[in-house]
Amino acid sequence: EDQVTQSPEALRLQEGESSSLNCSYTVSGLRGLFWYRQDPGKGPEFLFTLYSAGEEKEKERLKATLTKKESFLHITAPKPEDSATYLCAVRTDSNYQLIWGAGTKLIIKP
């Protein structure tokens, strides 16, 4: 069964303290892995798409990487405004629908 697992469930960091969020997946044929950011009460905001192992994408303080079994979202010198829930989703060869992880709630303290 296709599955996506995100860890940790929650992460508290001090402002400027870099860290990484993990998204591991077990799927039959990866077509794409997507990272989203979601603020409370709002819809997820698209961040990155990764298609193949070794691929990397960057945006401001965020960098996403992909291996054959997992993806990492690296956050460098985070600021309080980076606080949000970060969601990971995959699309597979066999299904149009996105398979979602449960998310990591990131809290950055000033």
Place this chain on the structure above:
Amino acid sequence: KAGVTQTPRYLIKTRGQQVTLSCSPISGHRSVSWYQQTPGQGLQFLFEYFSETQRNKGNFPGRFSGRQFSNSRSEMNVSTLELGDSALYLCASSLEDAMNTEAFFGQGTRLTVV
């Protein structure tokens, strides 16, 4: 370029009633997906429409239904509302080739069933 628009933003309904939610996708996007999001269950896929046809369906009871119009706008309907239907309902649109493209979400409709 306008984003995905969902209406209404907030809704309060009584148990047993029915409700219709609306979603206008980004111009040019032909795929529309609906999700239910609750604190305990995360994002749960309801269904996806492409060119007015339901292309995929999640594991929800028949009380949940949807449709898509020729202009790609979509509606979802929930009949005989239950307390457990209280959730944030999200709509996402994608380009024609939904297999390889990202989905863009609306702000959601917060449904409260009392």
